[in-house]
Amino acid sequence: MAARDHPPNKTTSYFSSSRSFIFLLCLASLFLAFSLFKTSILPAAKQQQLQQSTETTTSDSEGGASGACDFSDGRWIYHDSQAEGSGSSHLRYDETCKEIFKGWNCIGSKKFNALEVVKWRWKPYLCELPQFDPLLFLDRFKNTNIGFVGDSLNRNMFVSLFCTLKRVSSEVKKWRPAGADRGFTFLNYNLTISYHRTNLLARYGRWAANTNGGALESLGYKEGYRIDVDVPEGTWEEAPNFHDILIFNTGHWWWAPSKFDPVKSPLLFFEKGTPVMPPIPPDVGLDMVLKHMISLVQKRKQPGTTIFFRTQSPRHFEGGDWDQGGSCQRSKPLSPQEVEEFFSIENNGTNVEARLVNKHLFKALKGSSFHILDITRMSEYRADAHPSTAGGKKHDDCMHWCLPGVTDSWNDLFIAHLNNIKS
Template sequence: MAARDDHHNHVKKIPLFPLLSLLCFASIFLVLSLSRKTSSNPLISHQSFQFGENPVTDPNVALSGTCDYSDGVWIYDHEPRPARYDGSCKEIFKGWNCISNNKSNGWELTKWRWKPRLCDLPLFDPVYFLDKYRNTNIGFVGDSLNRNMFVSLFCTLKRVSSEVKKWRPAGADRGFTFLNYNLTIAYHRTNLLASYGRWSANANGGMLESLGFKEGFRVDVDVPEGTWAGAPAFHDILIFNTGHWWWAPSKFDPVKSPMLFFKKGHPVIPPIPPDVGLDMVLKHMVLFIEKNLRPGAIKFFRTQSPRHFEGGDWNQGGTCQRLQPLSPEQVEGLFSLKNNGTNVEARLVNRHLMKALKRSGFHILDITHMSEIRADAHPSTSGGKKHDDCMHWCLPGVTDTWNDLFVKHLNNIKFRD
């Protein structure tokens, strides 16, 4: 009993304040040590490239969640995860199949992953996706860059569920239903969103004829192109884009074949330039989509995919021969609006998108910033064209990350309780 009392008295004599101080110091030391280890990760410090511009996402139409997924770095994984698909996927357009076309860095493209600064963007799970979105129709509406994204999603899903039915729902250019899940994905091709076609002067004259116009392209700003007009009523989830054809003088020569805009069947007088026409088209198409949207449907608008021509545009000898992502300085050199360079199209288009989509209810899928860095990920000379393809993306490649972003945000949105 005496021995036990002596031991009890000995413990009571230890001062409490020094003990707490020692524990506090040890905790601080441990936190600092862990922080130092994280910051010295060789993958991040030596193999990542970043872009330091503020995102374009408008707070009124921003995707749900607290993380800015558009702000981050590309990290090279020396031991990458298994590829989600490869060049054997038959839906890949031949010119985009950089692995089969033996592009020198074709396989390297699968080793880069996007790391947002304040969170993670995991590869989406295709099996979970198919199960979660059973009995769902998903439509991509836009130009060939949206087809690029559509094919990426299809190949990822096809790898885990091969029972598919090929068809063209609601006027789509192409589409597939995964039979075991009754999940349909489709691509509706449209270059301008609005309906357009060749226009020639009438021998009897008219307003445009009186101004000296002889030929061009008629663009009806308030009429959706028939290839996708039925899409809003058919699909449960929609992903739209437009932009590349609006700055395409090779298609719409401002002198020889200008865009001539019509509203309610009559020419807009005085004639307006393409950028003003884009604003008018976006305004009317947003209204059309919201009026005809299937009840409970979710709609995204993808920001502009950047081109990476250097030394001139596609028809001026421009090339994209880089095999590594760009540094922040190189990004600004190619895309800064102040430089008025070959590739400023992306940021110009985004300005118009942000204006038109403000308070529209669209969810904005901001892929521009992460994609501007990836000058290494285009088909380039392996695309099989007479010029370098510095517009579309190799598959597998960057558009796989677009789909990771799309699915991440989609899963954050309330959909069919």
């Protein structure tokens, strides 16, 4: 007699279903816990940004637009192209670029980590910042004049751009627009880039007490530096009439007691040719200069000119300021915690200048037609990328940057913004 199939046991079926349900529930719980753990390792501010980004993306997609990425907020990722068998391809240019100031040529000066400096790539949290293509840039910006206006940190950026372009287009002629410290034209593209040196943006020079007396003399001032807050320095006053793209900066010289001693050689501010009374401190003077210079550039620039203001480049002195034995011997970027220890305004440390200057910049630029080129956050991490003792000075150079180096990424940021604006 053939055996019959037994009817299903209801009790067995019930427990089998229950076990399956519990197993799936456990899996879901583990997945949720892992997701929460991944989120928890991010800084609180980053979690909030990610949430806001999600909300923004949803909102933008409903309206048919796309949200802009914050290129300035991210992390540095080590990328050893040599290990991948590509030789020295991580170098955009090398130490033979003659425009590199000797003190910034870390490879030529054999700084201990010069070849490591360029192996770090900046990765924004919510998008990609591509390394710009110099040939595409030259082709896209034919018949264009680009001017860098500011202190030696803007020259740092100018040289980085020049050396990158020179490597792919060697037909170059030296040519300086009126007032420029240096400049070059890439002949095959009729593209000119130049650097206009100015420390304070406004005109300034030595001041001495007048024997006939005056408002400042009556307060006991005998000498100092006169800054005309409403008059541009002659090195760049014609730049807005000539350049199609301008990148401004100022900041380091405003907090420079070694150059402008508050007692022996104070900054004395003038407006409309007369002293500002009562005399004001440098930070208030900076606000006045920014107000006047931003307004002046907007009035003088040619139609269609694109203007940027670069945020402050951070310094990385440890153990004291530059004239107090401070040094910068790091071999890799700082951690987020170390960045806050270096630059928190509340800590009032040696390098606090960067964020202080930026507070003035952001306030002055609000509502203007300037585009902000925010390089501060990405640069704060790079304590490893200064010339240090290889700069050839009697003290460590923890302010300027090795070339090739961090300012190459500034130009990636600049050109990414420029492409977005032009498109």
